[in-house]
Amino acid sequence: MLTLHHLEYSQSFRILWLLEELGAKYDLKVYERDPKTRLAPADYKATSPLGTAPFISDGDLVLAESNAIIDYVLDGHPDSTLRPKPGAADRARHLFWFHAAPASLMTIQFMDGIMTMLQTRAPFFARPLFRAAFSQVRKALIEPRLKRIFDKAEDDLGEAPWFGGQELGASDIALVYSLYAARDRDAFKGRYPNIEGWFDRVEQREAFRRAREKDGRESITFSFGR
Amino acid sequence: MLTLHHLEYSQSFRILWLLEELGAKYDLKVYERDPKTRLAPADYKATSPLGTAPFISDGDLVLAESNAIIDYVLDGHPDSTLRPKPGAADRARHLFWFHAAPASLMTIQFMDGIMTMLQTRAPFFARPLFRAAFSQVRKALIEPRLKRIFDKAEDDLGEAPWFGGQELGASDIALVYSLYAARDRDAFKGRYPNIEGWFDRVEQREAFRRAREKDGRESITFSFGR
Numbered sequence: 529m530l531t532l533h534h535l536e537y538s539q540s541f542r543i544l545w546l547l548e549e550l551g552a553k554y555d556l557k558v559y560e561r562d563p564k565t566r567l568a569p570a571d572y573k574a575t576s577p578l579g580t581a582p583f584i585s586d587g588d589l590v591l592a593e594s595n596a597i598i599d600y601v602l603d604g605h606p607d608s609t610l611r612p613k614p615g616a617a618d619r620a621r622h623l624f625w626f627h628a629a630p631a632s633l634m635t636i637q638f639m640d641g642i643m644t645m646l647q648t649r650a651p652f653f654a655r656p657l658f659r660a661a662f663s664q665v666r667k668a669l670i671e672p673r674l675k676r677i678f679d680k681a682e683d684d685l686g687e688a689p690w691f692g693g694q695e696l697g698a699s700d701i702a703l704v705y706s707l708y709a710a711r712d713r714d715a716f717k718g719r720y721p722n723i724e725g726w727f728d729r730v731e732q733r734e735a736f737r738r739a740r741e742k743d744g745r746e747s748i749t750f751s752f753g754r
Numbered sequence: 755m756l757t758l759h760h761l762e763y764s765q766s767f768r769i770l771w772l773l774e775e776l777g778a779k780y781d782l783k784v785y786e787r788d789p790k791t792r793l794a795p796a797d798y799k800a801t802s803p804l805g806t807a808p809f810i811s812d813g814d815l816v817l818a819e820s821n822a823i824i825d826y827v828l829d830g831h832p833d834s835t836l837r838p839k840p841g842a843a844d845r846a847r848h849l850f851w852f853h854a855a856p857a858s859l860m861t862i863q864f865m866d867g868i869m870t871m872l873q874t875r876a877p878f879f880a881r882p883l884f885r886a887a888f889s890q891v892r893k894a895l896i897e898p899r900l901k902r903i904f905d906k907a908e909d910d911l912g913e914a915p916w917f918g919g920q921e922l923g924a925s926d927i928a929l930v931y932s933l934y935a936a937r938d939r940d941a942f943k944g945r946y947p948n949i950e951g952w953f954d955r956v957e958q959r960e961a962f963r964r965a966r967e968k969d970g971r972e973s974i975t976f977s978f979g980r
Contacts (some may be wrong), residue, residue: 577850578858578902589846593857596849603840614829620815623822624803630857631819632804639865642895646887661872661884669868676804705951 530601534743535568535574537750539705542581542594543601544743546701548735550605556742566750594705595630598698610698618693621684625691625699628677633706636673640666644754657708674710678720685722689729696733704730709749756812756827757781759802760969761794764975765931766808767969768820772927774961774968776831782968792976793893821856824924836924844919847910851917851925854903859932862899866892867965900936904946911948915955930956935975 532547532554534540547554559572573579576591584591584600591597600612612618643662650658684691691699707723708714715721730736740748758780760766773780776961785798799805803818809816810826817823828837837842869888876884910917917925932948936942942949956962966974 573815577906578854580858580899580900591846591850593850593853594844595853595857599849599853600846603845606840614832619829620817620822623825624817627819627821627825627856628804630853631821631860632806633863634857635864638861639868640893642865646891650887654887657880657883658887661876661880665868665872673804673806680803688888 529553529555530584531557533557533559533572533581533583533585535559535572535581536561536743536745538568538581539594539746541739541743541748542701542705543582543584543597545704545736545739546598546610546698548739548742549610549696549701549733550601550608551735552601552605558743561750584723595626596748598626598702602698608699609695612690612692612697613702613739618688618695618697619722621688622692622697622699625681625684626697626702629699629702629706632673633703636670636677637706637709640670674715678710678715678723681721682722685726689726691726700726700730705749708747712747712749755780756779756810757783759783759785759798759807759809759811761798761807762787762969762971763939763973764794764807765820767965767974768927768931768968769808769810769823771962771965772824772827772836772924775836775922775927775959776827776834776966778827778831779959784969787976793945806882819856819929821852824928828924835921836918836927838918838923844914844921844923846922847914848918848925851907851910852923852928855925855928855932858899859903859929862896862903863932863935866896900941904936904941904949908946908948911952915952917952926952926956931975934973938973938975938977 530552532540532543534544534556536558544556559569561567562569567573568579568581572581575590576583577590580592582592582597584593584597591600602608612622643665647655647658647662681691688694690696691703703721711727756778758766758769760770760782762784770782785795786978787793788795794805796806798807801816802809803816806818808820808823810823817826828834838848867893873881873884873888907917911954916919916922917929937953
C-alpha cells in the first residue's frame, strides 16, 4: 500500500489531490511544520530522499519529487485520462504545462519567496538596500517571467478549460500549488479571467474538495512572509 | 523536420545531446548571447514560448521546457531505451533523476547564480552586507540541499553506472547541464569519485562528442559571475 507523507502547507498537496482524483487506496500521514522555524520536522527531512516535500513510500521504494511521484502513481493507473498518451492531441500541451510547473514556474516563485524572507529578516538598517536590490531582480527577471507564463496560461485556457486540454490532466495537478501561491499574492484578479475560471472549476471538483478536507488547513500554500 | 533553437551556453545543450544520442534528423539553429547583457537575443526571447532556452519547432508546434522537449522527442522514438517504460526495473530511478534535474537541482542552482550576480553588481559599499546575507542563505539552504542531492547521486552511481540505471537514460541528459555547472564550481573533485566517473563515461560517448562539436563552445554552461 502506497503511503503519502504529506507536509502541511507544502507541495505535497498536489499528490493528495492526484490520489483523490484517481480514487486510489493509500495511507495518508500528515506532518506539521515546526511552529518556530516553519520547516519540516526532523524525521520528515531525514526520511525524504532529498529532505523535501512531498515523498511517498511504496514497499521498499521511497520516492521524492512531485512530478516523479505523479508519473509513478499514474503508471499504476494506465486507464486514467490524466496523462495524455504519446500521439494524443493534447500530448504536447500536457507535456509543456506538466514540466513547466516545477521548473520555469516554481524556480521563479521560490526565488521570489527567498527574497521576501531575506528582506523580512534583514537587520532594520539594511532593509532599504535589500529592497532596492530585490526590486531590481523582481522588475528585470521575476515579474516579466511570471507575466509570460501567466499570459500563456490565460491564452491556453481560452482554448480549452484545463491545462491538460479538454479534460483535467496531470499538468493541472502539477500546477495547483504554484497557481494558488500566485493567487494568494493577488496575481490574477480582474486581469486573468480564464485563470480565475480555472480556479472555479478546480474548486467544484469532488476530489479536490476531499483533498482539501483531508489536508484540513485553511490554505494550501506556505507563506514565506510569515 | 524538427528544429532545435539552441542558445549558446544554455540548457538547450541537453536537447543537442539527446538528438545526437537518438541519431535523429534535425535542423540546428544556433543563437549567440548579447555580448553585453549576456542574455538571449531579442528574436529568441520573442519566439520562445516563455522567452527561455531551449525551444524547438516542429511543423506548427513551438515547444519549450527541456523535459517537455525530451519527452516529446522520445515519443517519436518509441524503441529508444532512454526512457524506461512503466514497470521496468529502472523506472522509479529514471523518474526521480529526470524530474529532479530541472526542479530540486536547478531551482537551487539558479538561486545561487542570481545571488552571485547580485553580489557582483552591487555597489561597492553594499557588498559586505550582501555577502553576509547570501552566505546565510548558502549555509542554511543552498549548500545542504546540494549536498543531499550530490550525496544521493554518488550513492546511486555506486549501484549502476548511469542515472538511468544500467543504460544511459533521459535522466542523464536532463542532468548534464546542472552537473557541468556544479563541476565548473569545483563541487565534486576528490569527494565524489562516482560522479567523476560519470563525467568520464559521458565524455567517452560519441554522441556527446558530436554534440560538443556542433555546439562549438569551450564550455557547456553559462557563468553568472562573468
